[in-house]
Every structure is written in structure tokens, then in C-alpha cells.
Amino acid sequence: MTRLIEVEPASAGLQTFRVALIFLIHDPALLKSIAPDEGDFCDRSPVEDHGEIFRFPAESVGDEEDLRKRLAVFRAQERPGQFLLISDLLAVRDPKLGMVESDLTRWVRDMFRTSHHLCGLVSLTEPPGARVSDVDASIPRDADRAALCRAIVRVATGLRLKAKPPVRADAASAAAAVHVEAVQSLEQLRDCFALRKKVYGLLGYLPDKITNDKSGLEMDCYDIGAVHFAAMRGREVVGTARLVTQLPADLGRSDEYSIDAITTCMKHRDWAERIALKAGGAVRDRATSPCFMQLPILQSSDFSDRWPEMLQLTSSGAELSRVVVAPACRGLRVSKSLVKIVEAKACQLNIQIVLLECIPSHVDMYSSYGFRPIGGGTHVRSSDLDQFAVGMWFRFDAANRSATAAEDLLGKIKMQLAPGFGPIDVRDGRISG
Known part of the structure; x- marks a missing residue:
């Protein structure tokens, strides 16, 4: 069963930009250390030069089948939205090429290739080396919550720049x-x-x-x-x-x-x-x-x-x-x-x-x-x-x-x-x- 956490705006009067966080963590020990169901992920994080703050409702899915169902519901939404998938299943090690994108990564990208929704991928891997194709950010599996938050905000900022600009009174x-x-x-x-x-x-x-x-x-x-x-x-x-x-x-x-x-x-x-x-x-x-x-x-x-x-x-x-x-x-x-x-x-x-x-x-x-x-x-x-x-x-x-x-x-x-x-x-x- 998934659990949704709504992160409230940090300051009254600021517009918010909503990015849903979806966690698919296969390793039980890693899931426990991240504790996505405890909320407060990146609360009060400003959107650079936009006069907004991020709002990060978070949920966990149990396995890839649950993820597919969740993303099918998300994709069917008429109003454009944004989400980040945070997972330890987005990259795999190739004997010759090192860390490369997984089948799951390719499936998610294909699903949203022509969608009006925007998606970002954050991979929890072994200490990363070169950039992994189609993965927006890779951080070590043993990174603390602060490092994970920085990666989330960095990728969410990219989504904000791809989305429609904010409405400005001036x-x-x-x-x-x-x-x-x-x-x-x-x-x-x-x-x-x-x-x-x-x-x-x-x-x-x-x-x-x-x-x-x-x-x-x-x-x-x-x-x-x-x-x-x-x-x-x-x-x-x-x-x-x-x-x-x-x-x-x-x-x-x-x-x-x-x-x-x-x-x-x-x-x-x-x-x-x-x-x-x-x-x-x-x-x-x-x-x-x-x-x-x-x-x-x-x-x-x-x-x-x-x-x-x-x-x-x-x-x-x-x-x-x-x-x-x-x-x-x-x-x-x-x-x-x-x-x-x-x-x-x-x-x-x-x-x-x-x-x-x-x-x-x-x-x-x-x-x-x-x-x-x-x-x-x-x-x-x-x-x-x-x-x-x-x-x-x-x-x-x-x-x-x-x-x-x-x-x-x-x-x-x-x-x-x-x-x-x-x-x-x-x-x-x-x-x-």
C-alpha cells in the first residue's frame, strides 16, 4: 500500500511548484535508511530565480508492477504534471561499459517520450563514475538524506525550466x-x-x-x-x-x-x-x-x-x-x-x-x-x-x-x-x- 505525504509550502504568499516523488527501492536496508514515508523531503527548497518553492508529495511503491500501475495513472491525468522516480534499479553494471541505464529506465523514458508530463530520474547506485545515459542524477547508495535532497532539487529545477513559466503580475x-x-x-x-x-x-x-x-x-x-x-x-x-x-x-x-x-x-x-x-x-x-x-x-x-x-x-x-x-x-x-x-x-x-x-x-x-x-x-x-x-x-x-x-x-x-x-x-x- 502506498502512502502519500504532502509537504506544505514553507512561506505564505510564495507560489509552489509541485513535483511528485515516487520511490522504488529494492534493497530493504536502503529503503529503511531513506525512510521516504517520514516526509519532509527537501521542504522549503526554493526554485532558483522563480520566486517559488518546491512542493514534494512523496510515495513509495513496492515493486516494478506497482510502479507501472502508478505511472499509468499519472500519465492518464489531463493536467500536465511532473514527477521524479528515485530508485536503485535505474542503472546496471555492464562488464565493458560500466554503469549503464537499465531496462526500467528505458521503459520509463519511452512511456513519457511524447507525453505532456515531465519526468526525472535519480539513481541510487554504487559510487558513480561517468554519467549514466537517460538518468538525470546518480548518487551513491550510502549518501545521506541531505545529498539525496540536493539531487532531487537539482533534477526538479531542470523540470521547472522545461515546464511553462510562472505567471507574473509584473x-x-x-x-x-x-x-x-x-x-x-x-x-x-x-x-x-x-x-x-x-x-x-x-x-x-x-x-x-x-x-x-x-x-x-x-x-x-x-x-x-x-x-x-x-x-x-x-x-x-x-x-x-x-x-x-x-x-x-x-x-x-x-x-x-x-x-x-x-x-x-x-x-x-x-x-x-x-x-x-x-x-x-x-x-x-x-x-x-x-x-x-x-x-x-x-x-x-x-x-x-x-x-x-x-x-x-x-x-x-x-x-x-x-x-x-x-x-x-x-x-x-x-x-x-x-x-x-x-x-x-x-x-x-x-x-x-x-x-x-x-x-x-x-x-x-x-x-x-x-x-x-x-x-x-x-x-x-x-x-x-x-x-x-x-x-x-x-x-x-x-x-x-x-x-x-x-x-x-x-x-x-x-x-x-x-x-x-x-x-x-x-x-x-x-x-x-
Whole structure:
């Protein structure tokens, strides 16, 4: 029989974010030491930069069959929810590979792959080494309750960032203080990379070598060939996005694009290269290594196998990626403004198709910005994200009203008639320096 414990909010007036804790502990001694039925798990834990606290109702299930029944009930709920599974059955030891995900882990991930619910997995294992695929956090079996609580809060924070942002009473006035623009300086671009590391670290997306890199940046091989954008609140970068293009490195010789567009592409390339060369070894190697495919989404062999026709269609395309917003600025429609200025930039560069990949729970958001899912189902992301993703595309054709809106926005930005939008190109017209 399961027992449910409701953890009451720590302070009156604060909003709460509910994450159900489900414990499946096979080892009786471990179950006794954790004592999930005693409650008070992570009580009074704040949600970073959200003005909220976590609420962690907890329950134990006796075996895998009980878990399957419990998760079937959870998945059937109409209202989106979040849960963490804490278990000593999520990882197994492979003689050659070390600790790897278990069949139970794969089953849970498959069950919620396209669900509107969010799930996180915390594994109680032997002293962990390398990261276990599809497991959000691994802690030693003999860890105390405080260590377990830290892992729970860390994974729950990632779920909070994937869920819809909080409703803010000051949203209108706070949003008015933010504008988006093409990155204007090397220092601003470095701040964008630093924000990416902070947010992706909270989401649990980063491989260990990038997490431990002292430069405090997140970069990959596509940054040097991308056009970068920043959301600014005063002098603070509170959001960023990039448009990965396939424009030639000798763009300066082309007469197809405006001088401003050429200058922006060349400056962003130069700044990204200089930042990468001065970064820590892990970030530098990741950023300066050759990209094996033209666009990030094409690195997924699963994507290429499912939609081979996209390889030809994307020969003149680009990709929107690394859309990141500071936690304190969620709910201010910053991501919408970033996507819109990227669409306007793609229009300026005569790009016909813009791709992106996102987690299933974000499909509706990007659909509202003019993107449409490619085919059906999900594909396995490459790199370090350990996630299934949905491929989407934005086509510049007469049937896409958002494409017309992007063209209109481009004109307004050029005439400085678009509130909340700064320059779409680097203001300084000099290509060198």
C-alpha cells in the first residue's frame, strides 16, 4: 500500500511548484535508511530565480508492477504534471561499459517520450563514475538524506525550466525593459555563452567535461559559423539564440547579401573563434573541432534515417538553436522575441527553410511562432542531451503567414519602428577589429 505525504509550502504568499516523488527501492536496508514515508523531503527548497518553492508529495511503491500501475495513472491525468522516480534499479553494471541505464529506465523514458508530463530520474547506485545515459542524477547508495535532497532539487529545477513559466503580475512592465538584438560585441557574445552554460547546467544537459571546465562557457562547433542574438535588460544578457547558417566562410566576396549582413556574419565568426581559443581546454576543443554535418539536427543519424528527404531540402537551409532565457526572465515572452528576430534574420539572408529540434512539451510553443513538425514522432538527439526531440521547420513561402510577418518585422527593425527589437546587424560597419 502506498502512502502519500504532502509537504506544505514553507512561506505564505510564495507560489509552489509541485513535483511528485515516487520511490522504488529494492534493497530493504536502503529503503529503511531513506525512510521516504517520514516526509519532509527537501521542504522549503526554493526554485532558483522563480520566486517559488518546491512542493514534494512523496510515495513509495513496492515493486516494478506497482510502479507501472502508478505511472499509468499519472500519465492518464489531463493536467500536465511532473514527477521524479528515485530508485536503485535505474542503472546496471555492464562488464565493458560500466554503469549503464537499465531496462526500467528505458521503459520509463519511452512511456513519457511524447507525453505532456515531465519526468526525472535519480539513481541510487554504487559510487558513480561517468554519467549514466537517460538518468538525470546518480548518487551513491550510502549518501545521506541531505545529498539525496540536493539531487532531487537539482533534477526538479531542470523540470521547472522545461515546464511553462510562472505567471507574473509584473510581466508587462518587466517585458518592456527587455529588448533583443544581434550580438554587438565580443564581450556580449561571451556573456551569451556564459548564460547558456548556466541554464544548461540547471537543466542537466552538459557533459561532465563541460560542467567542470573553468571557463564558465558552453560552446560547440556550430557557434563559429552562426549569427548570434541577445536579449538585453540594461547591460545584462538575459536570453540568447543563434541561427546556424551554411553561408560560405569567404562571405565577404559575395554580392548576394548587404554589407551589414556580411559584416555581422564575419564579426560573429571572428568573436566566436577568439572566445573559443581563450576558453578552457574542453570548451576550446568542442568549439574548434570540425562539424561533421552542416546543421546540428543532421548529426542525429536517427533523424536522417526517418526523414532522408530533409538532407536535400536543407542544403540551402539554416537552424535555430540554443534558445535560452535566464530563469528570472521566464514569463516575459523573451523566447518569442528571440525566435522572431531570428526569423527576420533568416529572411534577410534569403534562407528558405529554418529547422529546429525541441523537446515534445515545447512543440506547441514553437508552432505558435510559425514552425511545423516534420513528419511524425521523435528522433534521438545526438551530442550530450540524452533526450528525444521533435524536428520542426519554418518555410519561407506564401502559405506561411509567419514568413510574411518575418519580412514585415525585418522592415520595421531596419526603420527602428519595432518596439523591443534592437539592431539586426552589428552597428559598427567595420569588418576588421
